[in-house]
Structures are given as structure tokens and as C-alpha cells.
Amino acid sequence: MGETLRTDTVVVGLGAMGSQALWQLARRGVPAVGVEQFSPGHDRGSSHGESRIIRTAYVEGAEYVPFVRAAWEQWADLERASGQELLLRTGTIMAGAPDSGAVSGALTAAAHHGLEHTHLSPQQARERFPHHRFAPGEEAVVEQEGGVLLPEAAIGAAVRLAREAGARVLTGAPVTRIVPDPEQPTVWVGDTGIRARRVVVAAGSWTTRLLPQLPDLGIRVERRVLGWFPLTGDPAPHTGGQVFARDEEDGTLWYGFPSLDGLTVKIGVHAEASGARFEGAQWGEPVDPRVGPRAPDAADRARLGRLAARLNGVGTLPERMAACMYTMTPDEDFLIGHRSELPGLVLAGGFSGHGFKFASAVGAALADLAEHGRTDLPIGMFDPQRPQ
Ligand SMILES: Cc1cc2nc3c(=O)[nH]c(=O)nc-3n(C[C@H](O)[C@H](O)[C@H](O)COP(=O)(O)OP(=O)(O)OC[C@H]3O[C@@H](n4cnc5c(N)ncnc54)[C@H](O)[C@@H]3O)c2cc1C
Known part of the structure; x- marks a missing residue:
């Protein structure tokens, strides 16, 4: 016979979103249990690989700006509470042709919300950022409100603070079933049942498998690869540089970070x-999260190497690579809130490869939804009930 635990709120999955939700609940004094199948900060989901970009003039839609501003405040709060530096304020470069999504999207968001930014002509961009090999006609939008988040450290800090505030944390504990119920949903870990008032499901790429009650929302899990390339020249422009995203004429949107170790820079697509194909590999290859993404291979090395060549002072053979999963919704907006098929549950999923920067605010919104059933944070556009 298994054990039965009781608590107010269970958080399933302690990745980017679940770790922040657990901390927010615990700091408010809500009895909470966090359950993670691996250990917080692991490298088998969507939140590993040393760094994530945060930017404010949001290319994906000006309507995201209020939520990213809320996230900046919550990250500062987590840094204060943990005594750790988790966000390096480097500024951001968004570059591309004048009508590219990166440039026009950043300008639209900046104009709409009165965000401080600088718009550089191709010549100005080349002069100011000589470590970038810009294409003719590539211009840049630069903003100070951008930087690097340290994902493993942020997750670790939130879980540690949650524990210190009284949350119980179960690791190496795969949830096998969640039984929705408006009064008393139950989370099963093997034959141990955890009965609660609310369950927050933040299971990343595993969400649809864990919730068979969900109708087909068109969620796809896709593989992505990161590469760390060696610095070959003067490291200063790269160590003191900005995070960047570059929108190429062929439709490639790639990004990179300043060097964090003084030896390499990390880039990704x-x-x-x-429909793009690279040496036989179809872009956006689907992944079964139970198996995990295929290990990086020669095609990934060549693909990323061609992009590394768009930087000066950087070699084109990666020192290492890592594979990771994106959980995509059809509209690439997130799913945060309630679904009628899942009474008693609060859902946080479908972060579509751009969710980490929001995790601190997502955690606060999830704690509000679990505690009060509503939140003042601007998450209306992420209603999981919206038509897809
Ligand atoms: C390569 C890459 C680069 C990215 N770059 C950026 C970026 O620069 N900026 C940005 O904002 N975003 C970025 N993202 C996106 C961002 O990292 C993700 O949106 C975010 O990490 C998703 O967090 P999550 O909590 O939904 O998933 P995860 O962090 O994967 O967490 C889900 C957790 O649930 C656990 N879990 C699942 N099933 C169970 C179960 N049955 N029982 C117990 N535990 C379970 C998993 O083990 C995991 O720990 C990037 C993503 C990738 C992959």
C-alpha cells in the first residue's frame, strides 16, 4: 500500500516555470510540494545550457512587453532573496534587413511602449560592433534592457528558497498520473498519492503525455541544438558584448551570447x-520526450559553424554542442491558466522556445492562480482555452 500525502498545492515539474511557482507559493506561506522526475537544473528538458536571453522590445509581439517588465521585477526579487547574480545586464542587439522580423518587430514594440533604444544604420552597426560580420544592408536595434539569464542557477536558487520557506521537494520522482478534481485533485508518484487543493502542471515537453484529458491543441516537441565556439582573436568584444539575435535573408533567426568563460561563445538557431533542410536533417525535427532529442551530429556542427562564421574572432568548429527541446504551440504563445477538462489544475506549458525570460513572472502568476483562481499579471493572451 502506498502512502498518501496532503498539501495545499502540488507543483509537477521543477524546471523553469515550476521552480519559480514553488518558490512563490512557499514564500507566501502556502503549504506546497514540488515533484521533479530528475533533479532541478538537469539537462534533459528545455532549461539547460548555461544561458538564456532576456530582451524587452519584444519581437514576437508588443503585447508581451508588460509581462516581460513584470519578469524583470521578479528576477530582481529572486536575486535579492537568493543573494545570487542570476541576470547579467548586457544589453541586446537585434539585427537584420529593415523589414526583417527582428528589426521591425523590435522597433514596433519599442515605439508602442516608449522603450529606450538606438536604431543603427548598416554602417553604424558595423562600426559599433566590429565583432559581428554583418551582411550588406543589415541594420541593428540596440536596447539596454536586455541580458543573460543563468538558467541552472535560477532554477537552483528558486528550489533552495522554496525549501527554506517550507516547501517539500521530491526529486527523482516521476509523476505517473494526475487525477483532476475541482475540490481535491491527486498527483500519483508510483503508488504514493498526493492530494491537494490545487495542482500546477509545469511539465514542459512532457505535458501532453501527462495529461491525456487534454484535447489535441497542436503542441509539438522539437529538437534544437546549441554550440560553443572558441574565441580565436581579441576576446574583449565578445566578453564585454551584448546578447544578440540576427534575422538572415534566408529566413534563419539565430542568436548568441557574450562569452561567459572568456574562451567560447554560445550560439543557436x-x-x-x-521546410528548410540541412544536409538531410529536416528543421524542427519532432522529439519524443521519453527518449529525448538526438545527440548533436556532424550536420549540426556544419550548420552552426556556418553561422559562427558570421562573427569575427570566433572559430567555426564548436568545442561542444548540446541538444534541447522546444515545446511549440501553433501560435507560439504560451498556455498559462485553466482548461475546462482539467478541474483543480493550473497549466503552464507550450513556451515555444522563448519562455525562460518570463519564468519569474510565470511563477508569480501560477501562484496567484493556484491561491486565488485569478491574477492581475497580464496573461490574458495565454489563456489555454483560446482557439488554436
Ligand atoms: C536551446 C534552447 C534555447 C532557448 N533560448 C531561450 C532564450 O534565450 N530565452 C528565452 O526566454 N527562452 C529560451 N528558450 C525557451 C525556454 O528555455 C523554455 O521556454 C523554458 O525553459 C521552458 O520551461 P518549462 O518549465 O516549461 O520546461 P522545463 O524547464 O523542461 O521543465 C519541465 C520539468 O518538468 C519535469 N517533468 C516532466 N514530466 C514530469 C513528470 N511526469 N514527473 C515529474 N517531473 C516531470 C521535467 O523533468 C522538467 O524538469 C530556449 C529553449 C531551448 C531549448
Whole structure:
């Protein structure tokens, strides 16, 4: 016979979103249990690989700006509470042709919300950022309100603070079933049942498998690869540089970070033109999260190497690579809130490869929803009940 635990709120999954939700609940004095199948900060989901970009003039839509501003405040709060530096304020470069999504999207968001920014012509961009090999006609939007988040450290800090505030944390504990109920939903870990008033499900790429009650919302899990490339020249422009995203004419949207170790820079590809193929690999390869993404291979090395060549002072053979999963919704907006098929549950999923920067505010919103059933944070556009 298994044990039965009781608590107010269970958080399933202690990745980016669940770790922040657990801390927010615990600091408010809500009895909470966090359950993670691996250990917080692991490298088998969507939140590993040393760094994540935060930017404010939001290319994906000006309507995200109020939520990213809330996230900045919550990150500062987590830094204060943990005594750790979790966000390096480097500023951001968004570059591309004048009509590219990166440039026009950043300018639209900046104009709409009165965000401080600088718009550089191709010549100004080349002069100011000589470590970037910009294409002719590539211009840049630069903003100070951008930087690097340290994902493993942020997750670790939130889980530690949650524990210190009284939350119980179960690791190496795969949830096998969640039984929705408006009064008393139950989370099963093997034959141990955890009965609660509310359950927050923040299971990342595993969400749809864990919630068979969900109708098909068109969620896809896709593989992405990151590469760390060696610095070959003067490291200063790269160590003191900005995070960046570059929108290429062929539809590739790739990004990179300043060097955090003084030896390498990390780059990755966010999106490609639909149907793109590289040496036989179809872009956006689907992944079964139970198996995990395929290990990086020679095609990934060549693909990322071609992009590394768009930087000066950087070699084109990566020192290491890592594979990771994106959980995509059809509209690439997140799913945060309630679904009628899942009474007693609060859902946080479908972060579509751009969710980490919001995790601190998502955690606060999830704690509000679990505690009060509503939140003042601007998450209306993420209603999981919206038509997809
Ligand atoms: C390569 C890459 C680069 C990215 N770059 C950026 C960026 O620069 N900026 C940005 O804002 N975003 C970025 N993102 C997106 C961002 O990292 C994700 O949106 C975010 O990490 C998703 O968090 P999550 O909590 O939903 O998922 P995860 O962090 O994967 O957490 C889900 C957790 O649930 C656990 N879990 C699942 N099933 C169970 C179960 N049955 N029982 C117990 N535990 C379970 C998992 O083990 C995992 O720990 C990037 C993503 C990738 C992959």
C-alpha cells in the first residue's frame, strides 16, 4: 500500500516555470510540494545550457512587453532573496534587413511602449560592433534592457528558497498520473498519492503525455541544438558584448551570447524558413520526450559553424554542442491558466522556445492562480482555452 500525502498545492515539474511557482507559493506561506522526475537544473528538458536571453522590445509581439517588465521585477526579487547574480545586464542587439522580423518587430514594440533604444544604420552597426560580420544592408536595434539569464542557477536558487520557506521537494520522482478534481485533485508518484487543493502542471515537453484529458491543441516537441565556439582573436568584444539575435535573408533567426568563460561563445538557431533542410536533417525535427532529442551530429556542427562564421574572432568548429527541446504551440504563445477538462489544475506549458525570460513572472502568476483562481499579471493572451 502506498502512502498518501496532503498539501495545499502540488507543483509537477521543477524546471523553469515550476521552480519559480514553488518558490512563490512557499514564500507566501502556502503549504506546497514540488515533484521533479530528475533533479532541478538537469539537462534533459528545455532549461539547460548555461544561458538564456532576456530582451524587452519584444519581437514576437508588443503585447508581451508588460509581462516581460513584470519578469524583470521578479528576477530582481529572486536575486535579492537568493543573494545570487542570476541576470547579467548586457544589453541586446537585434539585427537584420529593415523589414526583417527582428528589426521591425523590435522597433514596433519599442515605439508602442516608449522603450529606450538606438536604431543603427548598416554602417553604424558595423562600426559599433566590429565583432559581428554583418551582411550588406543589415541594420541593428540596440536596447539596454536586455541580458543573460543563468538558467541552472535560477532554477537552483528558486528550489533552495522554496525549501527554506517550507516547501517539500521530491526529486527523482516521476509523476505517473494526475487525477483532476475541482475540490481535491491527486498527483500519483508510483503508488504514493498526493492530494491537494490545487495542482500546477509545469511539465514542459512532457505535458501532453501527462495529461491525456487534454484535447489535441497542436503542441509539438522539437529538437534544437546549441554550440560553443572558441574565441580565436581579441576576446574583449565578445566578453564585454551584448546578447544578440540576427534575422538572415534566408529566413534563419539565430542568436548568441557574450562569452561567459572568456574562451567560447554560445550560439543557436531559433527558427528557419519552413521546410528548410540541412544536409538531410529536416528543421524542427519532432522529439519524443521519453527518449529525448538526438545527440548533436556532424550536420549540426556544419550548420552552426556556418553561422559562427558570421562573427569575427570566433572559430567555426564548436568545442561542444548540446541538444534541447522546444515545446511549440501553433501560435507560439504560451498556455498559462485553466482548461475546462482539467478541474483543480493550473497549466503552464507550450513556451515555444522563448519562455525562460518570463519564468519569474510565470511563477508569480501560477501562484496567484493556484491561491486565488485569478491574477492581475497580464496573461490574458495565454489563456489555454483560446482557439488554436
Ligand atoms: C536551446 C534552447 C534555447 C532557448 N533560448 C531561450 C532564450 O534565450 N530565452 C528565452 O526566454 N527562452 C529560451 N528558450 C525557451 C525556454 O528555455 C523554455 O521556454 C523554458 O525553459 C521552458 O520551461 P518549462 O518549465 O516549461 O520546461 P522545463 O524547464 O523542461 O521543465 C519541465 C520539468 O518538468 C519535469 N517533468 C516532466 N514530466 C514530469 C513528470 N511526469 N514527473 C515529474 N517531473 C516531470 C521535467 O523533468 C522538467 O524538469 C530556449 C529553449 C531551448 C531549448
